[in-house]
Amino acid sequence: MQIHPLIEDSDALADLCARLAKSPFVAVDTEFMRENTYWPELCLIQIADANEAAAIDPMREGLDLSPLLDLLVDNEDVLKVFHAGAQDIEIVYNLTGKTPHPLFDTQIAAMALGQGEQIGYSNLVDSWLGIALDKGARFTDWARRPLDKRQIDYAIGDVTHLSTLFPKMLERLRKTGRGGWLDQEMERLADPANYENDPELSWKRIRIVGRKPEVLGRLKSLAAWREREAQNKNLPRGRIIKDETMADIAAHPPRSQADLAKVRGLSPAWAGNDIGGRLMAILGAAEPLRPDEMPPRDDKKPGLGKEGALVADLLKLLLKIRAREINVAARLLARSEELELLAAGQRTGLPMLEDWRFDQFGQDALALVEGKLAFAVLDGKLCMTRTGEA
Structure with a gap:
């Protein structure tokens, strides 16, 4: 494989991409920094096909x-291959x-080949290529x-190994007849909705005790405000205000800006500066959360009940066995929330009741x-057995 010097020239990059556009697939990886910024700072892009590889300096x-x-x-003619590619796709x-499409993720493919749910790249390369x-x-x-x-050699190695690994995994998937199992997972990974950063929805990531609409309404407003502040300043969310501090303010709102000096987790300067004033304005304008926005209860799904919870546990055991x-x-067969919905009586809209997952x-x-269906122990192993009603 030809390894190019670091690409820093627009003409060289255009020539490389023109050649790669004729390949059936390209392996892609990125290096980035995001510890001190809201938006990930793209520092290096690595790309390869079966014949050549290069690192590109986007800085x-x-x-x-x-x-x-x-x-x-x-x-759409070139398949983009990643490993655990969500963060690369986000960039x-x-x-x-837009998101890369069509795409293939070797970590997801490894799930269909019995290598666990989140195998790391190093372990995957070692197991398939024998390279440490x-x-x-x-x-x-x-x-x-x-x-x-x-x-640079370290970074390019990620895509050179990936370009060797991918055809081998693809061939194994074809031999086992499991290639079609991954279509839905790959489309889900490529869905742009996964990477949209809607400030109005950011409150859903924050844990808070209680379900009072007025408290959740304040949390929603505060979270959207923080998201926009972080985006505009290009700072991590926690540098603006931490989750726990925001949840505390939503539950126990200060009466005046001066009271912000008493809030644990805030600088006393907020009692008199502009950002503190903006926070108080957001609190003052917040409205209670609408009934249709209320999150589901954390305890049990509606209608599940104690008996349903036991059935859900049995379904989870069945899932492990299968x-x-x-x-x-x-996780490729079914997710816990699906099992709980099935136990509660739902029979439609569940991926595990469709296509190959149903079979x-x-x-x-x-x-x-x-x-x-019942559980039985045969030769010391837990297995499934059909009952007389089958």
Whole structure:
């Protein structure tokens, strides 16, 4: 494989992308920093096909990334291969408003091949290629220039190995007939909705005790305000105000801006500065959360009840058994919330009752809740057995 020097020139990048556009797939990885910023700071892009690989310096002044971004988001003929690619995809989305498509994620593929739910890249490369990766440059400050040869070689290695690994995994998926199992998961990963940062929805990530609409309304307003402040200043959310402090203010709002000096987690300066004034204005304008916005209760799903909770537990046990039998990650077959909904009586809109998931697990799950399937111990192993009603 040809390894190019670090690409810092627009013409060289355009030439590379023109060649890669003729390939059936490209392996993609990024290096970024986000400890001190709201938006991830893109520091390096690595890309490879079966014949050549390169690292690209997006921090180089004047470098035109358009050919690369066009290849990633507009070229439907080239498959984009990632490993645990959500953060890489987020960066592309932030730059373009689009996600790479079509795409393939080797971590998700490994789930269908019985290698666990979140196998790391190093372990995957070791298990498939017998190569132990050098982790020495893992904690590089990728924003610092110049990058030395060891750092660049380390970064390019991620995509050269990925471009070798992907065809092998694809062939195994074809032989096992499991390639189609991943279509829905890949489309879910590529869904732009996953990467939208809507300030009005940011409150849903914050834990708060209680369900009073007025408290949740204040939390929603505060969280949206913080999100916009963080975006405008390009600072991490927690640098503006931490989750626990915001939840405390929503539950126990100060009566005046001067009282902000008494709030644990805030600088006393907020009692008299502009940002404190903006916070108080947001609190004053907050309205109670509408009934249709109220989050579901954390205890049990509506209608589940004690008996339903026991059925859900049995379904989770069934899921573990079935996943072990066919050597696949359990989460690929069904998720816990689906099992709880099935136990509560829902029979539509559940992925596990559709397509290949129904054949591999859903039909047994239905049989269990309908009393047509039971657990038994045979030769010291827990397994499933059909009852006389089947």
